[in-house]
Amino acid sequence: MPGADKYFDSQKKRTTYASKRSKIYFFKMMQRIGDEIQRRKRLILPSLKTIHLQALDIYIAPGGYSSTILKYNSYAKVCGLRLPIDQGGYNQKDKRVTIKFIDITILAVEIGFPNLILQNHPQASQFSNNLPFQDQTFNIMFCDR
Numbered sequence: 001m002p003g004a005d006k007y008f009d010s011q012k013k014r015t016t017y018a019s020k021r022s023k024i025y026f027f028k029m030m031q032r033i034g035d036e037i038q039r040r041k042r043l044i045l046p047s048l049k050t051i052h053l054q055a056l057d058i059y060i061a062p063g064g065y066s067s068t069i070l071k072y073n074s075y076a077k078v079c080g081l082r083l084p085i086d087q088g089g090y091n092q093k094d095k096r097v098t099i100k101f102i103d104i105t106i107l108a109v110e111i112g113f114p115n116l117i118l119q120n121h122p123q124a125s126q127f128s129n130n131l132p133f134q135d136q137t138f139n140i141m142f143c144d145r
Helices: 003-016 020-041 064-072
Strands: 054-058 077-082 097-101 140-143
Touching (some): 020 064, 064 140
Parallel strands (some): 054 077, 054 140, 077 097
16 A cells, blocks of 8 residues: 555544544534634625525534534535545534535546546446536535545
């Protein structure tokens, strides 16, 4: 396994199999970062200015950035991508959030490499040309994975 694959595999295991305490820690950390971004840049329009704020959170786990958006704009709608639950994804219970459970690393077209998939690659069948949320537009996007 090449060095980069080893590194990302260890990172994925660390977050996928995190304890409940670690998950809470990561969630609160991401909320603090989201609050700091908002305090410095004022990217999230308040509910009084717009009730149509649409956000995309790529790898919405644990969801701290999304919770920041919803904190500053209670009418916002968030769409997100996250790992399936059986692969370490988190549950989401807020009706303002729509989740598509998918491993973002298999979205070859979405990341700009439609010809990336080598047919002799051991996981070739798992790659996808799917374009989640293709027909939607967003006012703000987070991607932290």
